[in-house]
Amino acid sequence: MSKLQRLFINTAVKRTTYAPDKLEDFIDTINSRLQPMFMQIRKGMSENNGLQYYALVNMAETDITRMSSDYADNELELFRKTLDLIVCSENGKASSTDILNSTDSMTTRKMKKSETEHLLSRLVHDKWLSEKRGEYTLSTRCIIEMEPYIRTMYQDHIKVCHICRNIAFQCQICENPTCGIKIHNPCVARYFKGKSEPRCPSCDDFWPHEIPEVKRPHSQSRR
Numbered sequence: 374m375s376k377l378q379r380l381f382i383n384t385a386v387k388r389t390t391y392a393p394d395k396l397e398d399f400i401d402t403i404n405s406r407l408q409p410m411f412m413q414i415r416k417g418m419s420e421n422n423g424l425q426y427y428a429l430v431n432m433a434e435t436d437i438t439r440m441s442s443d444y445a446d447n448e449l450e451l452f453r454k455t456l457d458l459i460v461c462s463e464n465g466k467a468s469s470t471d472i473l474n475s476t477d478s479m480t481t482r483k484m485k486k487s488e489t490e491h492l493l494s495r496l497v498h499d500k501w502l503s504e505k506r507g508e509y510t511l512s513t514r515c516i517i518e519m520e521p522y523i524r525t526m527y528q529d530h531i532k533v534c535h536i537c538r539n540i541a542f543q544c545q546i547c548e549n550p551t552c553g554i555k556i557h558n559p560c561v562a563r564y565f566k567g568k569s570e571p572r573c574p575s576c577d578d579f580w581p582h583e584i585p586e587v588k589r590p591h592s593q594s595r596r
């Protein structure tokens with residue numbers, strides 16, 4: 374972010390009074406002031422804990438090229454392949470093995486195993502990806518910043534959550550083949566809380582998945 378951009382944002386924020394119950398209005402006001410700079414504060418939900426996060430997004434660059442100052446061409450190619458694996462999977466995850474195997478079909482300079490592992494840890498450090506037990510998911514930052522790009526590139530693959538209407542990657546899916554709606558895990562937890570026999574909110578079939586617990590907000594600092 375340039376000095377001028379930072380100054381502009383500071384001024385936009387300072388000039389806006391904020392009442393805690395009017396957060397959405399506050400964000401709208403700031404966004405109208407940020408618009409001339411093609412910047413926007415966008416809201417997104419963590420697919421892990423269901424908490425809302427806000428990110429300042431440069432709307433002039435919503436695709437992967439925004440990362441080109443930090444990553445080489447072949448690294449971006451591998452990130453694209455990782456996005457393909459995650460977005461086109463059923464559960465919103467890609468295993469490290471699948472990512473390593475996808476280096477075989479690289480068209481730019483092919484990456485060695487150690488280079489790939491180093492890149493993946495950088496992507497996690499920079500909060501584009503999250504990792505748990507060798508499985509990679511899109512981080513909240515990535516979902517908020519890349520959503521316009523993902524919606525354009527993967528039109529046929531993406532689905533929105535039936536409850537919150539946000540794009541859904543890590544989620545549960547209705548097993549009725551004529552229904553197949555997706556619900557985020559935290560949205561499942563909230564929606565089915567206290568219901569003795571969970572049924573799909575769309576087709577009313579029995580919901581056969583394990584219902585996760587509603588997570589407490591003490592995990593707020595985690596992404």
Ligand SMILES: [Zn+2]
Pocket residue numbers: 534535536537538539556557560
């Ligand atoms: Zn949801």
Ligand SMILES: [Zn+2]
Pocket residue numbers: 547548549552553554573574575576577578
């Ligand atoms: Zn259903």
